[in-house]
Amino acid sequence: MSTTETELAWFKSSYSGSSGDNCVEVAVRTAAVLVRDSKDTDRRALAVSRDAWAAFTALAAGSRR
Template identity: 60%
Template sequence: MSSGTTELAWFKSSYSGTQGDDCVEIAIAEQAVHVRDSKDVSRPAFAVGLEGWRSFVGFVDHA
């Protein structure tokens, strides 16, 4: 999956602090969830299919 990630609406988790902590940002698109490093947005992002993202979040939520 690829896309122009520059036009996506990126956001961090509400759990992210305001102290500049390391974090990831996500952007939800029609076909995928895009993930990038919030400290270095010039690095390539990667995309995960929606079903894969749901599985990941479900796993993390129960960990």
């Protein structure tokens, strides 16, 4: 990885709420989507392929119906 995780544009989940618990952030790269716990940003982020992320979010959106 040429870009460090601190240089990425991280976006917090809109479902995270304001109480500070259960917060997930994502950053989109060319070949992958990075996922991390916003309360523990020193930990290494999980990298998943863009296709896997698209499948996950489609599945998660379908479960809200």
